[in-house]
Amino acid sequence: MAYHRHAGPGSYTVGTMSERFDCHYCRDPLHGKKYVQKEGRHCCVKCFEKFCANTCAECRKPIGADSKELHFKNRYWHDTCFKCFKCYTSLVNEPFTLKENNKVWCSQCTTLQDAPRCKACLKPIVAGDQNVEYKKTVWHKECFTCSQCKQVIGTGSFFPKGDDVYCVSCHEHKFAKLCVKCKNPIASGGVSYQDQPWHSECFVCTTCKKQLGGQRFTAVEDEFYCVDCYKKFVAKKCSGCNNPITGFGKGSSVVSYEGQSWHDYCFNCKKCSHPLANKRFVCQNEQIYCPDCAKKL
Numbered sequence: 001m002a003y004h005r006h007a008g009p010g011s012y013t014v015g016t017m018s019e020r021f022d023c024h025y026c027r028d029p030l031h032g033k034k035y036v037q038k039e040g041r042h043c044c045v046k047c048f049e050k051f052c053a054n055t056c057a058e059c060r061k062p063i064g065a066d067s068k069e070l071h072f073k074n075r076y077w078h079d080t081c082f083k084c085f086k087c088y089t090s091l092v093n094e095p096f097t098l099k100e101n102n103k104v105w106c107s108q109c110t111t112l113q114d115a116p117r118c119k120a121c122l123k124p125i126v127a128g129d130q131n132v133e134y135k136k137t138v139w140h141k142e143c144f145t146c147s148q149c150k151q152v153i154g155t156g157s158f159f160p161k162g163d164d165v166y167c168v169s170c171h172e173h174k175f176a177k178l179c180v181k182c183k184n185p186i187a188s189g190g191v192s193y194q195d196q197p198w199h200s201e202c203f204v205c206t207t208c209k210k211q212l213g214g215q216r217f218t219a220v221e222d223e224f225y226c227v228d229c230y231k232k233f234v235a236k237k238c239s240g241c242n243n244p245i246t247g248f249g250k251g252s253s254v255v256s257y258e259g260q261s262w263h264d265y266c267f268n269c270k271k272c273s274h275p276l277a278n279k280r281f282v283c284q285n286e287q288i289y290c291p292d293c294a295k296k297l
Contacts, residue, residue: 016032016033016034016035019031021035021042022042023035023042023043023044023047024041024042024043024047025043025044025047025050025051026043026044026046026047028044030042030044034065036048036052036065038052045064045065045066048064048065049062049064049065050062053065054069054071054076055076056076056077056078056081057075057076057077057081057102058077058078058081058082058083058102059078059081061078063076063077063078067079068080070082070092072098073098075098075102077104079092082104083104084096084104084105084106084109085099085103085104085105085109086105086106086109086112086113087106087108087109089106091104091106094106094107095107097110111126111127112124112126116138117138118131118138118139118140118143119137119138119139119143120139120140120143120144120145121140121143123140125138125140129141130142132144132153132154132155134160134165135160141154141155142154144158144165146158146165146166146167146170147161147164147165147166147170148166148167148170148174149167149169149170151167153165153167156168158171159171159175161175168187172185172187173185177190177197178197179197179198179199179202180196180197180198180202181198181199181202181203182199182202184199186198186199191203191212191213200213203224204224205217205224205225205226205229206223206224206225206229207225207226207229207232207233208226208228208229210226212224212226215227217230218230218234218246220234227246230244230246231244231246232244236261237261238261238262238263238266239260239261239262239266239286240262240263240266240267240268241263241266243263245261245262245263253277255267255277257283258283260286262288264277265277267281267288268288269281269288269289269290269293270287270288270289270293271289271290271293271296272290272292272293274290276288276290282294284297
């Protein structure tokens, strides 16, 4: 009685010898003994394992005539050795992948091994997992957290800083400029005055609260005034024309004397109207005269 063993290119027959044959290798008689016939040669089981048997790709031992054998791409395994390299599940009649060093992997372990790894937890991100990707780096959605407060950012807005990521609130408090007035972060825009940052809505006229960004204004003792409010509430009145002295436009130069102020173009002789700015003058009865007119009084 004999049976055929099919193992790809190296098929052979195993049976019990009923005729008189000697082993091809050791020359021992095979009559009445178990034998193996391969490529037209008869040999005993011992010589088969020594000279003819395939070597298991996993345990590196011969695959004897009594063992079940599996083969794939000219590689051979004992059926008991044909297990997933990662989880040790038997892969007989199961889908598998042959990877480096002749190791076989089941489909599930292959998927996990080839999946991208979360930067935070280093576990694989497989199909169906919600994830966040930024500059070729990937996180599980629940692992994408703020480096400062550790709260989950998920798919929300964030700011990268080196290898760290920050939620909007933490980034503002950690890195944004603080408004001089309200001390809160300036997320965007803002106004700069004397190298100090302000929110646009904080940089306003002291009196009417109009925003002064991009507008003409006057600073008086750390208070800011728009042109209209400065004229109305702060500016000194010219003793000549009684209009406010703003420092804007014509009359930006001011003449002051004993608590009174004049536009430079209003500082004239009361009698002859001769301009007296930067010239000698005489003050009599709170009126300004040139020296010549003062003599004639």
